[in-house]
Amino acid sequence: MEASGIHGFPVGPLIRCGTVELDALEKRIAELRSEIRAAKAAGEHATVRSLRAELRKTERAWDVALEPEPEPAKAPLLPVREQVHQALTLLGVPTATKMIVTVNEAFFAGHIATSQLTSLRRDEEKSFRSSPFARPYYLCAALTSELLSPARGLLAVSTWPMPTRIIGPLSPRADFLTSATRIAEHIMRLTGAGEDASPSAYRLLTRMAQNIPGAVDGFDQADPTQVIAAAGAELAVHEESDASHRDEAARRAERQLNEVRQLFGAGLKTARTA
Amino acid sequence: MSIMSSYARALAVQNGRAQPVATVRHLHLSATPMVFIPLKLAGEAAAPLAALVGTDPANPRLLVVPQPRNRDLRFAFMAELAEVLLPYIEGLAGVTETVEAKTPYERCADAPQLLVPNRGGIAFTKLLGRSTRFRRTDGPYPVHPSVPVLGQWLTFLSERAEYAGSSALVSMTDALALHWATGQSSMEDANLATQLAWIAPPEGLDGPEAALVAEDPLTSPPAGPETHPDFDGQVLEYAIQAFETSGSAAQVREALRSQLEPTWTLMWQGVRLLRELPEAATVEARWARDRDQFTRETARLAEGGFPRGRVDGAVSAAIRLADLESALQAYEAQRAFDDPLVMIEHRVAGKAFSGEVVAVDATRRIVPAGKTRAAPRPLVTIRTSDPVRLSPGRRLVSSRNRKQRTEIVDITGDLVVIQVNDQMGRGATPAPGSVPEVGDVVCYAELDPSGGQRPRLPAGEDTPWTHGGPPEPYVPTDEDAQEAWS
Amino acid sequence: MTRLDTLRGPAEPLDHNARTIAALAVNPGCDRRALLDAAGVDKQRTATHLGFPAPFGQSPFAITRAKSFDALVKANGCAHLLRLLRSTLDLSISEASYSDISDVGGNDDHQVRHTRTRALLKRAATDGDGAGTLFDHPLLKLTVAGHEVYLEPAVIAFQIEGRFHIVEIKSFAVIDDQADAGQVAAAARQSAVYVHALRALFTAEGLDPGRISHNVVLVCPKDFANHPTATLLDVRQQLAALERQLSRLTRIDRILDELPIGITFDLETQSPDEVGKAVATVGARFAPECLASCEMSLFCRAEARDRESTDVLGRAARDELGGIESIPAVLGLADDSRPPSPEQLEIAEQLRYVRRIYTEAVA
């Protein structure tokens, strides 16, 4: 079987080095691994440590021996925070990192690793604290409605109205429906402009539609108009209750929290004393 | 399990070596069995990881999926497996013989035999069949044309494996356990390495010592389909990463080869051990059934037969149950009549007895129930030291004529009187040799090698209301074919 | 310091979770396991210390798979889960609220989370409609052998029309509506622990524990895809077994009473040999099935082999051998080299007979 690359780039040219050298290294790597297992089983911790060090060295040598072609310069057009902003603006609601990555890939041919987003919120907070409102927008937290603490794993945009950045009990569902609508609308915008969305954009929409009653039939590809109608119908059920929750909490946040906390959330202590 | 096999296990502990529980081989062993050792990725339902496969002990073929989470690579693996298995299977379908029956018919002279290490291997073969037989070669997720065909055959083989006495798809540990009792528990016998260590320990070691060595996953990696978690964490994970970064499958291949090769050696050791046993009398007849079914499946597929549905309908389930029961009943009986060591199980349980004929009333004639005329019904008295737990009226079969029907008339002390009911010729007195004679040593058992009759059942389209009415006929759907395989 | 603390030594007691509590029912006849568990001894470490590391572990692939499936089910405001609950339990469209209790405003202290869990569930139970549908990571508490333990939550509590259900997310596949029966059974036992704990919470809050359903919602990947599917699982039998096992844990006192004074399984101060001797003072009930579930099993098996116990041959074999404890005794009765005691007369006769016909047939 011919090995084929899984990220779409060709494999052939990568293996250019002397196979003899590679073989020897691979053999050594295999030997080291089994020695490590044997040493582990025997409880010889010192040996394990030194073997591990040698293993890492050998693995590096193997990587070098492969001499991989540098990845084709797919330099991102935008810095990460701007790619995130772009995706969030499309979605219009606080969103988890995984979804941001997916939307960015499906609509903007962007490339962000989830790991690049882990420290993003902290960096933005640092920047805001040192010079508030120096940037046109910040990527900030969504706040839980009850304690006004940062909601886990969600990113939002500082310029959004406060209620949009509040997460009440119904908000996860309402926001999911909103983002499905926004994605469908964007696809229609693209097709309306004579372009078409990527297959992965349709796949994303279809996957989301499968979890919205009446949004898609069976295993078919989702139709944006049908998704908008179905998501709208369910959203109408939650909207009032969700909005009143969010508005109330937003008023509380604006009253009780300072500027930094309005954007990045209150700790437990603040919320309690508040 | 019985007191006999438990005794044999105890004996194995004392002798430091497995003890026989059969004197003959009760399964067919092909001249060229296909040994198939599949591995799967932990945590996934049916993600193939690797397989070592082939009919030549010296020349196994290693197939791997360098990134098991990639569906394209998985299907490439299945296509490669098809490259090995389909020529083997289809090649055997080519040679046929004419079976002399009421209506003579053609039957394949040989049939495929797949040997896997354990029951997990059979279950995984079934899953591989289930996950590939519905695939299409066109549409949204096309696969290589050989993949759905392979799926159909793997399904056929794993369904055959449900029938007692079939040798189409055999688990090696089960095959060995049928012939040897080790000094470990039957649960531990599911480990091919330790089981073989008890049966044939290497020079210088006794069974328990060898079994302890064989438990070390470094010397004897698991026979699959699961891999050892330490191997996954310490070796495989890195090898897959190396493939991801480099595109070279070499590390994955080497890693998996190291896990598969020891089992490959064990599989062929098992084959050799089984081959040393003489084949039991009825093995050929049971293998003929496997060949019959293989012939039918070949014809069905040649006519473009649909892949088998996901589940049985009410009628086909009932028919299959009757067939499974009949196959099991026949197999148990045949095995006992073929092998005195197996018959012990039934003698100990009081369902069979062995002894010497001490009296024969060959001229006895009575009017049987429901009949009007007298017919020969000789009585044979047997003295036995076995603990007979049968009562008058029970129907018995003897090892000397498995078709002759007899029944118990009386049991007093160590004397059992049986009446012979048929197979005595047409004359007024029994034909010579049709009834045992005084001094013969005979064995009678309440076992029926004929397997009993299947009740008449309605056709599937006539399924009655009690069982949900006629089911929708099965036609493969797009949904079956597109079922994402991620 | 209690007697159990002395046994364990200075090491922190191992936390209980639904899995360890469910394991109480796996071999309830084993005093050794019962005692080690009650004392919170780390069996894994102990077994390794004794030179018999546990014969099983978990593959990193399985762990990754479980995590990613769990995340998938809960992604997008539990979009998959809501779809499944709407189709299997007719959850109405308006019921879609979701509260995560994995921390409280960033604080993940057990006590704080438990208090919050109680408050949210109580409000949901008393306020009726709209007071909460999904509660992720509820932190429940359970009394085990007189100690209160927190249950590390791997489930979602779910309310529909005043009835509460446990939602258990598992990554084993449901293929053509069937799953591995062993894994389903394990999931059922674990879910039963949560149902039990949730009922205890309701009782403590003066609510009707009957409002916790014995039907658990089991969410698994369907067929060979990642697509989640839900099945209702009736755990009444597992609940009954669990409740009985919990009520029996008091027998630990009986086991403790029989132990020599001053004995300890402390791995820091005791040599493997000493720990081995100490562990051996508590009777085990080894069966080959232990090899799949108990960390101590290889130690116990070696012990049973040394004693030449019929236990190593399996439960069925031992029963067939008339309950005789040792293999030499079995063979001695069979070849008449050992005189049977009065209660062994019958089995001895059977064994002699089996030996005679077996020897004949093998010859």
Added chain:
Amino acid sequence: MITLTPGQAAAEATEAILADFMGGPHRGVIVDSPPGAGKTTLVVTAATTLADSGERLMIVAQTNEQVDDLTDKLATKAPTLSIGRLHSDGFSVPSRVTRHPGVTASNKIDQVESCAVVIATADKWAYVSGHSWSWAIVDEAYQMRSDKLLAIAALFDRALFVGDPGQLDPFSVVDTERWAGLAWDPMQSAVAVIGRLNDLPVHRLPVSWRLPASAAPLVSEAFYPFASFRSGTAAADRELQLTTAGFPVPWDRTLNEAAATGWALHELPSRHTIRTDAEAVQACAGLATRLLQRGAVAHDENGSHDVGPDRIAIGCAHTDQVAAIRAAGTPAGVTVDTANRLQGREYDVTIVLHPLSGRRDATAFHLESGRLCVLTSRHRHACIVVARAGIAELLDNHPSTGRVQLNVPVKFPDGWEANHAVLAHLSNHRVGA
């Protein structure tokens, strides 16, 4: 709610069943009948009612013995009814059937087809084709495997399924999970399949006429947790009298306890034994012998009679135990059989060798609740259980790690719980041997 007498409650139930069966919209009606609740009476009533209105009826039972019993009872109750007893080739029909002038026995359907009622085993019915009936009664339907019903269901339009849900499930030698979760799994009972695939009314008979007041509550609670029933008789209606005084030895003390309370646990010292534990086997045979020697007389709502050997049964789990007990000096005429074969039978006194006696580990076979239910619900007066001590511990030590299949309805009661319930009750009637 007005409390009905047992007779009224039973009559009301029967009336509702017949109305639903003959006038309701359903093609089938299921009747759950606890032990001795008048199942046969119901079948006979339904059959005669249908025959009276000129309808033809087929009756299905599971064994030849059941068919013959039913035929005998039906012919006794309705001597003018024409009954066809269809049987297999070579079967000799017993005289209790052939003595009735209304009964025609034959192995050919054509010879009995014209009878108002045709009755045969399910196995025999499976070979009938090209005939049909508007009405059918399927007796002991919980003992019938669903594939057997499949083979005969085309013969009738509507059916009454009658059976005891607490007894042993049908059985297959094949061990497969292939059909687990399917509504039509052929290894289930006929009732399970029709119930899962059709929305059928389920009735139940609320009164046991067999079980005495001392037994009905326990059997109901332990084995019929969701379908409770009561005894048709009061404590004062039944008395088991031992006409000779006993000796102060265990056997006699056990008999005294059983006679006085309806239950006794004859407990032998704890020990692991082979299945045919000689002491336990001896105790079963000996208790039966002593019972006869002491001249037991049964007084009940119908009068008084001597308890002869034919009114005593010894029940156990395995056939080798049956053989051993028979060989251990059990008085002639006393029935000794396994639970499977005691289903549907009735005695004055039963002696039960507990399935878990002497075992070290319980297995699914031993724990099957139906087995214990059959063994402890055959008696009109008293049930004596012979067991080695230690069963409660054995149950507690039983690992509850059974396999669980998706979409398979949980079976109640759980054998483990049912065993505990019975044991807890028996501990109040313990006589140490």
